[in-house]
Ligand SMILES: *[C@@H]1O[C@H](CO)[C@@H](O)[C@H](O)[C@H]1NC(C)=O
Ligand SMILES: *[C@@H]1O[C@H](CO)[C@@H](O)[C@H](O)[C@H]1NC(C)=O
């Protein structure tokens with residue numbers, strides 16, 4: 001009897017210890033914005049006000065040498081897999097199908113004992129139900145599955161037919177949200193996740209991935225959010241500014257809820273964009289960076305991002321250490337005290353870089369190699385990587401771009417007086433206007449077709465104004481050799497084709513899995 005009692009006491013002490021160990025792990029909140037331009041956050045440009053994001057950022061660590069991928073799916077795939085696209089087969093464009101044999105960061109965090117929730121845009125495949133977030137490590141989901149849709153009806157057309165609803169939970173389609181604006185809807189859902197978690201008084205910490213639809217096209221926003229920007233004449237810029245306003249308010253609401261629920265002190269809160277802004281019709285601005293969403297210029301990939309929350313020890317600091325979206329996987333799983341078994345990561349654990357200010361474990365980023373992209377020009381150097389192929393790599397301060405580099409303009413934010421903008425060679429853009437590119441000028445195209453390699457010192461020249469490729473042939477060759485080495489580790493890229501069976505009209509007029 002005595003020994004039995006002692007055993008019970010011993011076991012309960014043991015289980016208490018396990019519980020308190022679990023409690024010491026932080027809640028992980030990851031907020032991803034969509035197509036959010038570099039210039040369009042308050043601390044980079046003052047045309048659009050983002051008081052909540054600014055305040056949050058200044059309470060934590062601002063990441064100012066932080067990279068994502070140039071478009072939606074690639075960034076999301078790297079966030080979820082911790083792997084470069086050349087290692088998942090997703091290196092060509094927007095192939096929304098994260099292979100099922102690759103564990104997601106949510107799988108690993110869940111395996112470590114967290115409750116895990118996904119809210120917002122998925123865009124990593126849904127042909128079979130197993131591709132949806134609730135089968136990829138998330139206990140619950142409230143999401144749309146594809147890349148864009150109407151902000152109020154939550155519908156999207158299929159090859160000109162429809163539109164059809166794309167919004168669901170783990171239980172099935174969510175029909176009753178028509179007329180609720182996306183930014184408010186996802187924020188409210190995220191706050192409900194927090195409330196339910198707090199009310200359940202579970203021992204487990206929480207992982208919430210909130211991937212806002214905002215501020216991707218279509219440019220739709222309730223009037224009240226646009227009103228502060230009446231003075232902006234460009235209609236697209238004005239709507240976009242309103243959309244950013246709603247996003248900022250949503251993040252403010254979410255933060256307030258975390259504080260009200262006493263969760264903030266035990267939270268690591270990450271904010272990031274998925275890629276650069278769409279400054280050709282999307283209303284965004286990446287000023288003073290070069291290029292746009294979809295390109296390998298800095299404007300496509302250099303990201304707004306920061307880390308806040310009560311579990312971050314440093315505050316009010318700017319980190320200039322090199323960081324990449326693939327780094328979140330090991331960083332988050334490390335914070336969750338999870339296990340990286342079964343993973344083949346390209347990311348590095350950056351927690352001590354962020355939290356303690358140690359130097360980054362990363363010196364290289366393979367931005368991408370896309371061998372399926374139509375080639376441009378002839379190989380510029382023999383016996384190494386073929387520069388007609390679209391690729392980019394960063395090594396230390398240097399970045400090399402090859403192939404069809406995409407739109408390469410510096411486009412100022414519409415409605416901001418040019419004299420007030422910082423940036424070199426202002427005359428270069430004073431002729432261009434919003435929505436067009438001076439590369440369309442006669443002659444410019446021909447010149448561009450010849451050229452397919454660029455080298456920049458990004459630390460000294462973040463806006464990519466001074467191409468060093470002719471001056472530094474040895475460095476160009478060394479970096480091309482690195483691309484060959486990376487290319488040798490690549491798996492073949494796959495291409496996702498449109499499937500007639502995916503027609504939502506065949507599935508109750510809702511978007512969803514079609515191969516079950
Ligand atoms: C939609 O329905 C669900 C239950 O089916 C409910 O929880 C939710 O509040 C409803 N949403 C709206 C906007 O009415
Ligand atoms: C933020 O909270 C306020 C007050 O509850 C609400 O009116 C507003 O719609 C919320 N905004 C978003 C984007 O969720």
Ligand SMILES: *[C@@H]1O[C@H](CO)[C@@H](O)[C@H](O)[C@H]1NC(C)=O
Nearest residue numbers: 103111338339340341342343
């Ligand atoms: C990894 O280890 C965990 C135990 O920590 C185990 O539950 C899981 O099955 C393992 N996963 C793989 C892919 O080996």
Ligand SMILES: *[C@@H]1O[C@H](CO)[C@@H](O)[C@H](O)[C@H]1NC(C)=O
Nearest residue numbers: 378379380381382383384387
């Ligand atoms: C590469 O080699 C080919 C064939 O020998 C030659 O014609 C071409 O000029 C060389 N290109 C460069 C950039 O050296």
Ligand SMILES: *[C@@H]1O[C@H](CO)[C@@H](O)[C@H](O)[C@H]1NC(C)=O
Nearest residue numbers: 371385386389484487488490
């Ligand atoms: C990259 O590797 C593939 C084989 O995986 C090869 O076909 C291709 O030529 C290589 N590309 C370059 C630019 O080296």
